[in-house]
Ligand SMILES: O=c1nc[nH]c2c1ncn2[C@H]1C[C@H](O)[C@@H](COP(=O)(O)OP(=O)(O)OP(=O)(O)O)O1
């Protein structure tokens with residue numbers, strides 16, 4: 001992952017790039033992503049788990065570049081949908097999926113059945129309904145083609161899905177992800193605040209610890 005003072009992250013998600021740049025920036029490290037390399041292979045995310053997909057993204061891009069690469073596979077697991085959209089979070093609304101369409105589909109899928117569930121009866125002060133418990137999951141994999149070894153970590157954050165988007169920070173499902181203990185949606189947090197509590201922030205802390213252990217022998 002560390003090439004001089006640069007870390008290559010195998011992602012085409014600008015929101016992830018922003019969060020990794022923020023976190024690694026504090027350690028004095030520069031982040032580059034797949035946006036910075038025009039001719040990288042496409043990686044089909046056909047794994048059944050976040051960890052599998054993260055490993056595949058890291059290895060494919062690391063082998064193409066001939067240097068260590070970090071990858072992130074993440075998503076939203078919604079209790080009332082039996083864990084969906086899960087590893088399919090990015091393409092939840094089908095071909096040409098966008099964050100907006102994915103969010104609209106999520107509210108639609110949950111609203112239909114919400115009245116029948118006791119956990120869907122709560123509302124916020126502004127009238128927004130709490131539709132289901134949920135969690136974000138983030139799997140990180142760092143692959144080093146020189147050693148053929150992976151360093152991996154996973155992080156989680158629990159929250160509840162609301163039926164009206166709030167805030168303009170973050171990306172993806174953040175505007176619909178309510179954090180009861182903070183009284184705000186994930187998209188109402190600054191990058192710094194999100195990092196401190198998020199699935200990605202947690203996974204990254206764990207990964208950094210495992211890398212230190214690895215480099216200390
Ligand atoms: O902190 C987050 N806040 C809100 N939503 C999030 C977050 N973390 C993941 N998510 C959602 C976005 C996307 O629907 C899916 C990730 O899919 P995932 O394949 O890992 O990323 P991606 O396709 O956007 O970029 P890439 O694969 O190039 O890294 O989960």
Ligand SMILES: [Mg+2]
Pocket residue numbers: 045090
């Ligand atoms: Mg993806």
